[in-house]
Amino acid sequence: MSLTHDDVHRIARLARLELDEQEAAASQEKLNGIFGLIERMQAVDTTGVEPLYHPHAVAQRLREDRVSETDRRDAYQAVAPQAEDGLYLVPKVIE
Amino acid sequence: MLELSLKQLAAGLSAKQFSSVELTQVFLDRIAALNPQLNAFITVDRDGALAQAAAADAARAAGPVGPLAGIPIAHKDIFCTEGVLTTCGSKILSNFVSPYDATVVARLKAAGTVMLGKTNCDEFAMGSTNEHSAYGAVKNPWDVSRVPGGSSGGSAAGVAARLAPAITGTDTGGSIRQPASLCGVTGLKPTYGAVSRWGMVAYASSLDQGGPFAKSAEDCAILLNAFAGFDEKDSTSAERETEDYTRLLEKAPADPAKPLAGVRLGVPKEYFGEGLAADVREAIEAAIREMEKLGAVRVEVSLPKTELAIPAYYVIAPAEASSNLSRFDGVRYGHRAAEYRDLMDMYCKSRAEGFGREVQRRIMVGTYVLSHGYYDAYYLQALKLRRLIAEDFKAALSQCDVLLGPASPTTAWPIGQMADDPVQMYLADIYTVAINLAGLPAMSIPCGFGAGGLPVGLQMIGNYFDEARMLEIAHRFQLATDFHTKAPAL
Numbered sequence: 001m002s003l004t005h006d007d008v009h010r011i012a013r014l015a016r017l018e019l020d021e022q023e024a025a026a027s028q029e030k031l032n033g034i035f036g037l038i039e040r041m042q043a044v045d046t047t048g049v050e051p052l053y054h055p056h057a058v059a060q061r062l063r064e065d066r067v068s069e070t071d072r073r074d075a076y077q078a079v080a081p082q083a084e085d086g087l088y089l090v091p092k093v094i095e
Numbered sequence: 096m097l098e099l100s101l102k103q104l105a106a107g108l109s110a111k112q113f114s115s116v117e118l119t120q121v122f123l124d125r126i127a128a129l130n131p132q133l134n135a136f137i138t139v140d141r142d143g144a145l146a147q148a149a150a151a152d153a154a155r156a157a158g159p160v161g162p163l164a165g166i167p168i169a170h171k172d173i174f175c176t177e178g179v180l181t182t183c184g185s186k187i188l189s190n191f192v193s194p195y196d197a198t199v200v201a202r203l204k205a206a207g208t209v210m211l212g213k214t215n216c217d218e219f220a221m222g223s224t225n226e227h228s229a230y231g232a233v234k235n236p237w238d239v240s241r242v243p244g245g246s247s248g249g250s251a252a253g254v255a256a257r258l259a260p261a262i263t264g265t266d267t268g269g270s271i272r273q274p275a276s277l278c279g280v281t282g283l284k285p286t287y288g289a290v291s292r293w294g295m296v297a298y299a300s301s302l303d304q305g306g307p308f309a310k311s312a313e314d315c316a317i318l319l320n321a322f323a324g325f326d327e328k329d330s331t332s333a334e335r336e337t338e339d340y341t342r343l344l345e346k347a348p349a350d351p352a353k354p355l356a357g358v359r360l361g362v363p364k365e366y367f368g369e370g371l372a373a374d375v376r377e378a379i380e381a382a383i384r385e386m387e388k389l390g391a392v393r394v395e396v397s398l399p400k401t402e403l404a405i406p407a408y409y410v411i412a413p414a415e416a417s418s419n420l421s422r423f424d425g426v427r428y429g430h431r432a433a434e435y436r437d438l439m440d441m442y443c444k445s446r447a448e449g450f451g452r453e454v455q456r457r458i459m460v461g462t463y464v465l466s467h468g469y470y471d472a473y474y475l476q477a478l479k480l481r482r483l484i485a486e487d488f489k490a491a492l493s494q495c496d497v498l499l500g501p502a503s504p505t506t507a508w509p510i511g512q513m514a515d516d517p518v519q520m521y522l523a524d525i526y527t528v529a530i531n532l533a534g535l536p537a538m539s540i541p542c543g544f545g546a547g548g549l550p551v552g553l554q555m556i557g558n559y560f561d562e563a564r565m566l567e568i569a570h571r572f573q574l575a576t577d578f579h580t581k582a583p584a585l
Contacts, residue, residue, distance in 0.1 A: 011466070015446075015459055015462040016446055030456055031460065038410055038473065040402075041406040041407055044476075044480060051478030053301065053478060055301065055485070055533060056288055056534060058333075076194055079193075080426070081429075081431035090426055090438055091435065091436075092437075093437075
């Protein structure tokens with residue numbers, strides 16, 4: 001497998017990363033090196049093997065449905081790039 | 096004071112040989128003198144530390160206190176600390192002051208420790224050299240032209256240089272054990288689920304685990320007592336009884352000449368193959384012989400899937416990272432680009448400006464392996480290998496108490512050697528990543544020196560939740576040897 005120039009741009013777009021032409025070329029080379037390493041695992045026949053998502057097979061815990069946290073909105077929004085009246089501000093998305 | 100163990104520091108404080116303020120000042124002065132050269136700390140909180148030390152002295156004067164009261168420590172800059180900058184070694188969080196403490200931080204605070212500051216690391220814990228930090232590379236105190244290892248390089252270098260008696264770290268694929276090995280200190284990655292991940296900024300959530308760096312196994316056990324244990328805020332925290340990790344350390348051996356009698360040491364042949372440097376092999380073999388002299392028995396074992404661990408890890412970890420790091424979007428916290436056309440452009444520019452190259456690469460690898468049409472071939476295949484790897488360990492650990500081997504194939508290498516070669520850097524993780532895939536506990540303890548007087552670490556891998564046993568073996572080795580007491584000349 002080898003990633004093309006278009007693949008790299010498509011992945012960057014999916015990952016929400018701006019990539020200029022020069023960076024794309026450098027990334028393409030590095031990513032193909034990494035996938036060369038990753039490809040080694042294709043040699044193993046894993047038919048019938050159950051995937052292991054997590055080290056311990058445990059069920060998610062449930063808790064009582066009650067209020068456990070206090071309102072700290074102001075503290076959390078103090079670190080936002082732009083917040084006003086309790087809202088996070090972003091560029092206009094709906095005309 | 097620099098060379099004292101945590102127990103000795105606690106005894107000194109309680110005997111009023113020195114106060115916590117005096118002790119804290121000693122370490123603050125040492126950081127001020129040596130950090131410009133080592134770059135182990137990103138943030139030093141001088142005023143906060145002195146205030147906490149004064150509070151610890153007052154608490155001690157008022158009544159009985161715990162074993163860590165008044166002892167200065169530091170945290171890897173990936174643990175959220177309320178009111179103190181948390182950068183994760185990234186530009187994207189260069190202005191992030193957390194509104195809350197991580198559970199590990201809160202518990203160590205409750206134990207009365209004094210926080211000196213936050214240690215440098217590879218950006219979002221992605222790297223094995225500490226060169227991938229937006230705040231500059233950390234230097235190895237044994238030779239400042241060499242890397243300290245990573246990603247918790249600042250933590251390992253900080254303990255090695257005696258900038259703090261103990262520092263926290265995190266280990267997703269070796270990020271505690273490998274820098275501990277390269278810097279000649281003791282570092283422990285607990286069983287997955289033993290230490291709360293709450294407030295520890297996530298890299299790969301099914302692999303991440305926090306743990307201690309210190310001068311000895313005994314110190315690591317004392318630290319674990321303070322911060323390990325069930326936390327309902329972490330959905331993968333193990334619901335277990337609180338345990339005393341020091342409980343096996345004090346027990347007198349039946350035969351004082353054979354303190355390791357009955358211990359079976361598993362030696363996996365795949366950890367001694369091609370690629371292992373001769374000086375590292377020699378030091379590891381000598382350490383195993385020393386343990387045999389102390390009464391342990393060597394058992395030859397095999398971990399046949401060892402070489403598949405790197406490709407499996409470098410699919411699973413980036414996949415989880417690409418998902419975890421999607422939260423950095425320039426909306427709720429962190430860096431936002433100065434100029435952008437629209438929301439999409441704001442995301443793309445903020446992230447491209449905020450993340451370094453290695454983080455961007457891993458996000459892209461992860462995005463690709465999870466994308467439509469490639470999921471089964473990469474992500475699912477990696478998860479199937481993960482099961483085979485975990486089964487390898489299960490079989491090996493059924494024949495012994497701990498597995499022994501190197502944590503790194505070489506001693507510390509020169510800064511710059513792998514800086515822009517991800518594949519070479521990934522290959523150097525051969526002895527550590529499989530342990531995270533299986534979720535087992537493991538540690539690295541100093542066991543000798545290689546060419547040029549650079550430290551070598553012995554990796555011990557234990558069974559699930561068997562840290563106390565592993566710590567006991569490490570402690571008995573450290574009682575009989577002095578590698579862990581050696582410090583670099585600075």
